[in-house]
Every structure is written in structure tokens, then in C-alpha cells.
Amino acid sequence: MASGLHTWSLPNPITNRRIGPDTKPPRTTKSPSIHPWGACTQYLPASFVLHSPRTINNIRIDASALRCGRHRIASDQVDLHIVKCWYMAGLGVWADPRKSTNAEFDVLAMGSKSDAGRENPGIDGGGYIMSRDQLHLAPELLLKDDELIDFDRKRQDNIYRFTGLPTDSPKLLPFQLRANESKQIWVTVYLPPDTVPGRYQGQIRIRAPKRASIAIPITLDVTPIHLDQPALQYMQYYDSFITAPWSNISHSKYRTPQQMLAELCDLRAHGVENTTVCEPITGDQPNGKTFDFSNIDRVMDLREKAGFPVRKQTLFWTPKTTSSGRPDMLTDFYKHDPWIIDKPFLQRMERTIKAVLRWSKRRGIPEVCVYGIDEVQDQKLKAEIRAFKVLQKLGAKIMLAVSPNFHDYLGDYVDVANVQGDPHNPKQIPPRVIRRIHAKGGRIFNYARPQTGECRPYAYRRNYGIDMYTSGMDGPWPYGYQCTSGRYQAYDRIHTTHGSWLNHPFSYPTTDGVMITWGSQGWRAAVDDVRYMTTLQNMIDAGEGTGANRSKAREFLKNLDSNGNLPAQRRNAAQLIEKLHP
Template sequence: EWAAAASKGPDYWELEVAVPFDQLGTGIAEGAVWSGNVSRARWLKREYSTWSPIKRTFHDTANFGRIVFTSDLEAVEGRIDEIEFTALKAGLLEPALAEVEQSVQAARRTADALPGACRPRMLQSILRLDGRLRNLQARLATLTPDNFREQWARLYGRLEPLRFEASRLQDEAVMLAATDGGERPWNFFITRAMTNERMLSDRWPRTPLPAPELALAACPGEYESATFSVYAVRELRNVRLSIEDLACGATVLPASCIEPYAVKCWYQAGRGIGDLGQRLLTPELLLKDDDLVRVDYRRQANFVRARPGSSEYLDCSLKDSSNLAEFVPRDAETLLPLTVPERTLKQFWLTAHIPEGTPAGAYEGRVVVSADGVPPESLPLRITVLPFTLAEPVLEYSIYYRGVLTPDGRGSISSEGKSEQQYAAEMHDLVAHGVVNPTLYQGYNERLLTRAFEIREAAGMTGKPVMSLGCGTGAPQTPQELTALRERVKQWLDFVTARGYPGLYVYGIDEASGDRLKAERDAFAAVHEAGAKVFVACYKDYFGLVGDLLDMPIWAGRPDAAEAVKAHSVGHRIFNYAHPQCGVEEPETYRRNFGLFLWKAGYDGAMDYAYQHSFTHEWNDFDNQSYRDHTMAYPAENGVIGTIQWEGFREAVDDVRYLATLLQAVDAAKSAGGERARRAAAAEQWLAETDFETADLDAVRAEMIRRIIELR
């Protein structure tokens, strides 16, 4: 219910936004003071503007401005310093001091119960920190409305290191308590796989699951993930994983159906695709050879092995990637032994692929973790194979795939030119993650197109219309130009239908709007006359301009249910992308936004951008001034290297497959009548009432499983 209006002047633009207070969940009172800022970013030109000047990022709350609600402006203008000081004290200073105080007290309580010699050492560290805190509190207590502007920045700057040290000491105390005062060499944590909470290599985990075992449930043919982490109290050399066969009575689930990976934390330039200028330690890569990438924590830099078998490492965190010109990444075939440095965390990832035809039941086994000089540790592993198979998803899953086969057959370490080996590996990877109809960027070359389709078909990509960006509409205006477009489209259509594909979609001008989009109407009509359809990424104004001609809009951003209704009203489909673009290292975000939430919004499918897009070099997040590379799986010489966000996308697809299975069970139960029909109605009501944008998706999955079994 927000309202907004914008206008342009000769050398300025202005925006007015009205936000009802009840939409913010609050009200106002006379003299109320809020902290806030208004920020603007123009990513392509690297232009940033803010109402209140900031130091580094838009989230620099210490430098937010103050919004004062008053009916007496003159009185407020005479109290600016007092208002600013009060707001800083109540909004930043007091909460920050309380946070440090709580961490110190929590560390002290834990340290009091520690055994042996580590207790007095820990208490001494806490005492020193407490002394620094009291000293800073005394200095801050001298601040007044008259003097705070000269001293605030310096004193507040001393508080942030204290917050970090207090948090570190709290983690240290918990670690010592969990490892018998540091006598045990390691500690194990089981956490959710599909979470945006990051398991950082330099932190003690705050939210491990209470479960004593690794447990997952999956249908025959399904992929499902689990994760655990090892915290090294002292350096652990040659850490190895051994997975035993799992058994359910006399039936065996072979260990070979479980792929183990090491999760690599490395530095990235930010969180969002346009979030640049930071160096954030980020868990992302799923590696078999953990030493393929080395991280220098002091310099906050990443280094990659130059080529297979080499001892040379290249810095892949510079602003210039020319040193990566000969870089050839190749991962190992199996998980190699690795070293976990002292006082660091190493996350491991298990991806189970349940063989087709596996009987239902609870299969139990172990993951054995060993290291030099340390007794092996066993983690119980339980896989519940469900008594049904999954239906195909009710949404169609595509993705912008930029890769093309090169004329000379040579690949590259980028999103673009691919060898046949790379192309085949990426097609199989796409299918394994539920994407059965990625876009086609290959231009019209019958030899290369034929080979591209052969590789796709071998991976299981058949029976869907071809989504071609190798054939685009442009915006032709003259009769000759329109005739040439029709002929080009007909050539493509003849080629794909001859291979058995049911149709062709041709891409419009990417993300066009306004007059630029309207100018494509004749081109869209020409595509229809040639027997094909049109798809393109677009924004909110598309329907009034070309809604009657655009067969499949790819809606940008948060899916708007009203736009789905519009598209369906003219018999068209609507897909979604950029919610967010690919490459944000947040598995839960992709699972949520491209799964059940997208279905609830009434959309027909997902086509996010992009599987890979190398804005400069795909393996360097710091070498482009406009965007971070978009990456779901990193290109390698012999295939792909996966990421945790790509696993989250697969979970989105699987959630929708469970949904499709439930809907089929509902339809069958309604036809049966009686108690089954009543349960079917209850399942429909549950689906209608559940908010998939906020619900616990693991709990939702469990409830869908329960209802499917109940309705069978």
C-alpha cells in the first residue's frame, strides 16, 4: 500500500514516496526520533548517493541521519545537538555496550566451569577485556550534547574491536567447554544444509542442530544434502572421510550413492550481485580437492592452483585478472585428505543420490572422520527412503545458459566458449539440478547446433520448446528487415522441429522498456507469422506495451501475482528471474524464492540469470567495477565445480516436485470420496493458508511428506 510518484526536471529528478505507518508496524509520537537514510545506486556507472553521508556501505548505521517528528519546527531547530546526541546514545551506544557486556558475562559464566589450567587463563583474558570495556564506558560517559561531535567517531570506533573481541572470547569459552578444556582435538557440528547462516572457517558455530546424527529423507531418484563441520582445537593433518554402506535389514544402500565434498570458505566482494568493494569470508565452493583454492586470511586474498599438478598458485582476488590467462582449474575425482588449521572450522557436504528402485525404509550407516594422530570419530548417518517417487514439477525450470560450442573445439575458463567435454558436463549438471530446458545461446551453425542438441539430448533434455538467444528479434522496422527476420526465424524453426522439438521461442531485446520495448511490436508479430513465439526479460510496463504479443515474459524481481493473472488472461506463460540473480551464496534464498513461493504467486516457471556469467574472470570476484560474476557452478577444464547456492536451487525444484506429488495425491483422494476426500480438502486448505515466503521450508517438506503418505 505504499504510494510513489516521480518526475524529471531539466537537470534533476525527484521521487516522492508515501508509506502508511501501519505498514511499518508502528506509530509516531510528538518528538519521536528515528534513524534512517535514503540511498541511491546506479550500478553501471558506479554512482552512489545518500541523504546522510556514509563511510563505506549503505548499511553504515552509525552515520544515518535523524528524522524528527514534531509539530514545532522552531523548537526542534534549537535542539539539534541534543536530539542527535540522544539518538546516538539510545540507538547505537547503549545497545552496543550492552551487547559487549552480555558477551563478557556469558564468557565469564562458561569460563567459571572450565576444567584444569585453561580456566585461570581464560578468566585472565576476560578480566583484561572487562577492564578495556570499563575504561571505554567511563570515556563515553563524559560525552554531552556540547562535546560529542568532536569525540564520538573516535570513541565509537574503539567499541567495534571490543565487540569483536568479546564475541571471540565467548566462542573460545564455549569451545573449551565443549572439548574438555581443549583436551579433545576436535568438535563436530551438525547444521542445516539449506540455510543462509554461514559456517565461517574463523568462527565457532552458534546454531548447531541438537540432532545426534546426520539424517535426511529422500525418494528414489532424488538428490538430498546434509552437512557437518569439524572444529580443530589444534591443527588436524590428513583429515579423511570414510562413508560406510547403509543397511535397512538385509537391504543395502551403497556408500557410492553419497558424494562427499569440502566446503571452501574464500573471500568475495560482497553479498548481492552489485555489492562490491568488500572482502567477505564466504562459504561457497564444493570441492573434492580442498587445496585447489588457498586463502590468505591476513591479506584477505584467494589463490588458485595454476594448473593440474602444479605447485604454483595464482592470486584470484586482484583488480586485474591478466595473471589468470593460463589458469586451468581441475578438481579431483574423489575427496582428498586435507588439513584443518588450529582454531578453525571446516565444513563438509554430503550429497546423496538415491538409486531408482530403492525399497522404502530407514537405512543406517556411519561417516567415519579420521586424522593423523587422532582416534577416528564416527557420525551416525540415517537416510529414510520414502515409499513413493516424485512427480515432475508443476513449474518449468530453465536458466540463462550462455555457453556455446566453439568452432575449433577448444574450451575456456569462462561462461562463454565451451569444449564438448565442458558442455556435456554442464548439461548433465543442469539436469541433475532440475533444469531440463536451459536457454540456447548457440548461433545458427548447423554443425555446431547439431552437436549442441546431441549433447543436450544425451543429458536428458528433450520434449520442450527451444528457448533461443542465438536467434533474437531486434527491432526491425522496414519491410525488408521484417522479411529477413521471418526468414531467419523460419530457418531456426525448421531446424528444431526436424529434431522433434515442439516449438521455438525467440528472444526480444533484453530488459527493454518504454518506447524501446514498444518499437519491437512489429518484430514480435513477424516472429508469430513465422510460426514461433517470443520471450524476453522485462519490467512492470511490459503488459500495456506488448502484453498481447509477448508469449513468455521473464518477470524481473519479486514475483507479482497480479502480473501472472495478466499474462494468463491472454493465454501466455510467465517466468521469473532476478530474485535474486544467480551467484548470491545463499542456499535458502534460492530454495525459497524459486520454489513454493513462486508457485503460490501463480507463475509458470523460473529462468534465472545466469548459470555462469563471467563479467571479467569467473574465478575472480574483484576484477569488475559493475557486477560480481553470476555463478551457480564454476567452469573447470573437465567439468564444473558446484556451489552451495546451486544446491539450494535444486531444493527449490524438489520442493515443487513434492508439491506436484501432493497435488496428484489430493486429486486421487478427492475422487475416492469418504475420509480420503476429507483429508484431501484439509491438504488443499493447508496449501492455501501456508505462507511459503516465511515458513520453515524443512518443516513444510516434512508436512508434505506426511500428507502424501496419509493420502495414499
């Protein structure tokens, strides 16, 4: 406190407890310290908070290298962000919109839906804002340039110091801490594959003009564990593309190759195994042009560069070429009523899929899975069967986001189902549904539990970690990586043009990279929880260790509890792995 700064660390950073500018410091006088632990290839989270009774300008924070004897983890593996609070219409992605009564918003909203809207992040061209009593000043963005976005308490609105898309800094910039406000700092330590096990020590330094510096010690324990990949498959809807935009496609989905590569690398860094691919192909129009796969080839090249094993995994193809922008493969084949699946429709679909399968064979892609009409329920599902028969006869697979009762209407035509509900509640997802699709060699994923974009990191860790691991399902598949509900504004969490739902951001686009979110750190923790459980199970299956220790490990895995202490269960798994290690 000699510097005028009150600092305290958060021992469990993956939490649903929100730290905002009005958070009061604890009464404890204990000096802050950071004690992460983990294994090679993990991204380890940590966090601390700053508070001051007076405004402090030009605060600088940096991290030292971490050392263990002659071994070293470089300082650039210690990544620092500010957890930025801004106004959001609710803490999730659903709310009830009301027409704005604020004259300023109404005037702007009455403007035409043109590119002008892109120059006003925070103002939605559609004219709807969420009710002011639903607004929350909530932590969501992880920024390095704290001044990019700010909030105005009087207007209850966000302030954007950029037009179009922002450019964040590659390193944490100096920032201001306002009087009587708190600011949370997020720390991510990456452990490269060649990190030597041991106890590493270093520090985070906090400096400000004319004030004594503060050093927060870091003690990092690296375990001698090699983590296997998770038994679950972690999936995301990724619906951006590099094809040049035209009038019926929202600019919010267009990416340069540089942007797409950064986003794909971010997906891999968060443990995502595969995603949908929305890049369309051109050709086979009435003018008889040849199919052109050049852009989707570029996308596959970018995916391989980002670390996706393109030649070993299914291509989930969902090209967005319709004005609806929906992830519907079948409606993209037909310009009229999507329920009219007639002979011309089937002929065009057959020509297209044959070309796609020939192309995928040349690329070494083992399997193509075609996305059906999105979120269709009950009797309407039957309208797709004629198309599904043709697709499967040609050798393609079928995927749907669908209700758990899809077998009642489609039988076994679905190869990959993405269903909503709690897999531990038989009234929501009956176990027979999971057993049936697995018996036919298919896969079943969990949808919207929750969707991306919620300020609840612990919910993602729980639901998509141990809870999913013990469910019998193949993994989570929420929507989506970057979904915008407005026409252009990726950075708008107050307005909407889509009824009751807001943006669904796992991350946000920038001019040359990615702006990650607080919620996405819970997803990454879920992946790591499952990696520990998978590694332990694999060691049991391989007969490693003594019989007594394997019995203890089996009993531990049998009694996993997603409502229990998740950090403690990961720690227990690590200890059991070390006991089984030869």
C-alpha cells in the same frame, strides 16, 4: 574430542547462516549424527563441521554404504565436499566498484585485455576491484580438492593453484585443518529410483594420522512416496556454446562437448527443466553460404544425452554472435543500430527463422521461441513490434526479459515473459499481468529474485519454492548458470569490468566437469519442496484417499506459508501424501 577434533552436525543445512573459518564450535558435548529423509530420485543434503585447536594434516573422510536389512545404498551415492570459503566482494552479485588503490592490482589491470588474463584467475583485465571494505570471507564453492583454492588473510585475496580452468578431484582428497579454524563438510545422498523404502544406516568416518578415528552415524529414512515432477517449470539462462571462439566472443563462454555435457547433466540434477540455447548457426552472410546447423545439432544431441526432453519442449534460442555478447536474438540479426528495424533487417530475419523452423521440424522440436532485445523497457519495446509480427506470422514465439508493464507497450505480442519483482506484491507484479498472459496461452516467469551467485541458499529455497508455488507464475528463471563479469575469469568474485555487477555463478566450469556452489543447493531444495506439494495436489485431483484426508490436504495447501518453517511443511506434505496413498 579424543582425536583433537571437535565435530558438530547442522540439522538444517539449507540456511543463510554462513559457516566460516572463524566460526566457533558450540558448547554442546552431544555427539554429531546425520538424519536425512526423503523419497526416491531426491538428492538429500546434510552437513557437519570440523574444528581443532591445533593444526591437523592429512584428514581423510569417507562414507560407508547405507544398509536396511538386505537392501543397500552404495557408498558412491554419498557424495562429500568441502564448503570452501574465499574472498568475495559482497555476498550477492551487485556492488559499487571503485578503482583500485592497490599498486599490485593497478599494474596488472593496466595490461592489455589479452589471453594473459586467463592465466591469472583473480585478476581482472578491466582494472576494477570492489572496495576492500566490501570483501567477505564467505562460503561458496563445494570442492573435493581443498588445495585448489585458498585465501590470504593478510592480502585479503584469493590464492589459485591452477591456470586457466581447474581440474577438481572425483573424490574428496585428504586436507589440512588449520589451528583454531572451522571447516564445513557437505554431504549429498542420492536416492536412486529403485531404492526400497525403509530406515538405512551407515556412517561417515573421519581419520587423521596418530589420532583416534571418528564415526558420524547416518540414519536415513526413505519414504514410500513416488514424487511427481514439479508443477512449476524451473528454468536457467545457459549461454555457453561449442562453436569455436573468435575475437569478439569471450572465451569464458566456450565449452568442449565434454564440458557442456557435464554442465547440462548438472542442470538436470538440480531440477532444471529447460534453458536458453545460445549456439549460433552460420551461413547466409553476404557471400551467400548455406545455413549450417551442425553445431546446434551437436548441442541438441548433448542435451538429449543429459536428459533434456528435446522433442517435447520449447527451444528458447538466443544465439550470441554479436560483440556485445548479450542474449539478444534481434540484435544478432543486425550489425548496426538494434533499433533500426528496416526492410533488409526483416528480410534477413525472415530467411533465418524460416531455416531454423525447417531445421527444428526435422529435429522433432515442437516450438521455437525467439529471444527479443534483453531487458528493454517502456517505449523502446515498441521498436521491436515490426519484427515480432514477422516472427509470429512465420510460426515462432517471442520471449522477453522485461518489466511487468510490458503489455502497455507490446500488447499481447509476448508469448513468454520473464519479469522482475515480488509476485505476492501487487505493486511490483500486478495479478492482472499474470492473468492476461495466461489467458492468451502464454507463460510468465520470475526473474532475478535473486539472480544466481548469492551465498543465501535459504533465500533460493524460499523464493523459488513454496513462495513461487503459491504465486500463480509459471516458475523461476534467473540469470544465469555461469555468468562472468570479467573478460575471462570465471573464478573471480572480487573484480569486475561490468559496472556494478559481479559474476553470477550457479556453478563454475572445470576442465572436464562442474564445480557446484553452496547457493545452488537451496535451488534444489526449492524444486523438491514443490515436488512434494505438486504430488499432494495431484493426489487430491485424482480423488485418492478418503474424503476426510483430502479435505485435510486441501486445507494444508491453502495455508502454505513461505515465511514459515519450510522443512516442517515438507514433512507435513509427506505425511499427508502417505495418508492418501492407496
